[in-house]
Amino acid sequence: MDFSSLLIKWYKENKRDLPWRNTTDPYKIWLSEIILQQTRVDQGLNYYLKFIENFPTIIDLANSKEEKVLKLWQGLGYYSRARNLHFTAKYIQKNYNGTFPVNYKEILALKGVGEYTAAAISSFSFNMSYPVVDGNVYRVLARFFDINTPIDSTLGKKEFKALAEELIDKKNPAEYNQAIMEFGALQCKPKQPNCENCIFNSKCLALKNDNISILPIKEKKTKVKNRFFNYLVFSDKKHTLIKNRTEKDIWQGLFDFPLIETVKPIHQFEKLNLEQYKILNTLTDKSIQKSIEYIHILSHQKIHATFWSIQIDDISCVQNDELKIIKEEIVKYPVPKLIENFIFKK
DNA sequence: TATCCGTGGCT
DNA sequence: TAGCCAAGGAT
Numbered sequence: 001m002d003f004s005s006l007l008i009k010w011y012k013e014n015k016r017d018l019p020w021r022n023t024t025d026p027y028k029i030w031l032s033e034i035i036l037q038q039t040r041v042d043q044g045l046n047y048y049l050k051f052i053e054n055f056p057t058i059i060d061l062a063n064s065k066e067e068k069v070l071k072l073w074q075g076l077g078y079y080s081r082a083r084n085l086h087f088t089a090k091y092i093q094k095n096y097n098g099t100f101p102v103n104y105k106e107i108l109a110l111k112g113v114g115e116y117t118a119a120a121i122s123s124f125s126f127n128m129s130y131p132v133v134d135g136n137v138y139r140v141l142a143r144f145f146d147i148n149t150p151i152d153s154t155l156g157k158k159e160f161k162a163l164a165e166e167l168i169d170k171k172n173p174a175e176y177n178q179a180i181m182e183f184g185a186l187q188c189k190p191k192q193p194n195c196e197n198c199i200f201n202s203k204c205l206a207l208k209n210d211n212i213s214i215l216p217i218k219e220k221k222t223k224v225k226n227r228f229f230n231y232l233v234f235s236d237k238k239h240t241l242i243k244n245r246t247e248k249d250i251w252q253g254l255f256d257f258p259l260i261e262t263v264k265p266i267h268q269f270e271k272l273n274l275e276q277y278k279i280l281n282t283l284t285d286k287s288i289q290k291s292i293e294y295i296h297i298l299s300h301q302k303i304h305a306t307f308w309s310i311q312i313d314d315i316s317c318v319q320n321d322e323l324k325i326i327k328e329e330i331v332k333y334p335v336p337k338l339i340e341n342f343i344f345k346k
Numbered sequence: 347t348a349t350c351c352g353t354g355g356c357t
Numbered sequence: 358t359a360g361c362c363a364a365g366g367a368t
Contacts, residue, residue, distance in 0.1 A: 032364085033364065033365095034365095035364090036363090036364040036365095037363090037364065037365045037366075038351095038352085038353095038362090038363055038364080038365055038366095039352090039353085039354095039363065039364075039365095040354080040355075040362095040363050040364090041363095041364080042354095042355085043353075043354065043355085043363085044364090075352090075353075076352075076353075077351080077352025077353045077354090078351055078352055078353085078365085078366090079351080079352075080351065080366080080367075081351095081365090081366085084366085084367090111366095111367090112365095112366070112367090113366085114365060114366045114367085115365090115366095116364070116365060116366090117364085117365075117366085120364070132364075134363095134364050134365075135362080135363060135364075135365085136363090136364070137364095154347080181364055182364095184364090185363090185364080190356095190361080190362060190363085191356070191357065191361085191362090192356095192357085218361095218362095220348080220349095221360095222349085222350090224360095248350095249351095250350090250351065250352080251351095251352085252351090296352095296353095297352090297353085297354095298351075298352055298353080299350090299351070299352060299353080299362095300349080300350065300351070300352095301350095301351090301352095336352080337352075337353065337354095
């Protein structure tokens with residue numbers, strides 16, 4: 001048997017039962033693919049179920065408020081996925097009368113949908129022959145063919161895409177695409193792949209040449225930048241102040257507290273530059289409490305966050321463009337994991 | 347083209 | 358344990 005036949009045979013015997021595999025509804029396929037971008041099945045599964053429950057159809061999603069979509073997305077990360085998801089639902093409602101486009105080029109043109117996701121939707125929903133090339137596919141092909149071209153180089157992307165187009169089973173593209181990704185996720189894993197018991201262990205060139213552990217090759221390493229966040233958690237008896245993050249920065253569209261970012265850690269409250277909160281200095285009855293330092297790791301940033309809790313009589317006197325809310329109602333707003341951790345003292 | 351954009355699990 | 362990496366896409 002050839003590569004794709006063996007793969008599909010393996011898939012039939014080993015595949016997981018996942019909810020988006022029991023449908024060809026392009027809305028559900030699209031939703032699952034957006035959720036699963038750079039995200040493990042275990043992490044995304046419950047979000048998928050929540051979304052389907054809250055938004056059974058693309059029209060339900062289109063008619064929702066973005067804030068509700070972000071709230072349901074809270075904790076999943078890469079929040080532009082949620083914003084683009086909502087935007088695209090509205091776009092399809094308006095331009096396609098709520099019916100998902102069936103043409104590859106039109107699918108690819110949707111916001112938040114790149115080559116991988118367009119191929120996934122086209123094949124899984126419409127059984128069109130477009131090969132998916134995701135992290136799993138790069139790994140499986142790099143190892144089976146012992147290819148050391150960096151997968152994050154222009155040449156590498158071109159090579160692997162061409163190879164994927166040769167290998168896809170044109171009679172059965174949907175199942176082939178599922179199979180190669182599932183094989184990468186369960187069998188040909190990044191660390192400790194199960195080569196001892198593998199359908200390809202007599203044909204895999206990287207195994208033969210002892211290159212399994214170094215493939216696939218990536219050339220770019222992301223460098224992590226340190227940032228120091230000083231959150232001002234104002235509160236009176238009932239209220240606190242929160243802010244919507246509208247800047248081009250992390251967590252766009254989510255809410256957090258008034259923030260003073262510094263280039264190094266601040267240890268004393270007096271050292272903070274409280275320009276827009278000058279009135280604080282005139283208040284005699286304020287109490288200030290400093291939190292521990294929260295370390296929050298993102299893919300490309302290391303956030304050092306200190307929360308300064310400032311208790312005053314009437315919160316309105318320090319309010320500028322912040323949103324004044326009942327303390328307990330902060331749980332209704334979409335917030336980053338860091339803020340959630342602080343609220344629940346994790 | 348290189349960089350930005352989250353979170354959590356794994357070794 | 359510090360780094361790697363996961364069903365990527367936008368700019």
